[in-house]
Amino acid sequence: QVQLVESGGGLVQAGGSLRLSCAASGLTFTAYTMGWFRQAPGKDREIVAAIPWRRLPIYYADSVKGRFAISRDNAKNTVYLQMNSLKPEDTAVYYCAADRTSGNYIRATAVDYWGRGTQVTVSS
Secondary structure (H helix, E strand, C coil): CCEEEEECCEEEECCCCEEEEEEEECCCHHHCEEEEEEECCCCCCEEEEEECCCCCCCEECHHHCCCEEEEEECCCCEEEEEECCCCHHHCEEEEEEEECCCCCCCCHHHCCEECCCEEEEEEC
């Protein structure tokens, strides 16, 4: 049974930082591009970042470039999202995703596995 378990969400003030982690089990981790999506209330789920098993090239949404960094540890079956200079508009539920693709971009409709999500709230 495949499981993606996120952790690290919480409440932070604007300008602060958080580090999300996603531990994967039940799948061949290096066969998947891993990504982070987010969904704010009343909005569609959107991709934030994605990293292929080779770690390059990495995709970032324009809204997070220069502030967020995605990384993965293939030995630990874990993907991370370091979020710096957080803004209130980053408030959302953040989801870990696994997509069996060789690329660095994941379409929400093509995701093979989703985590349950972790709430990130940025106060102004």
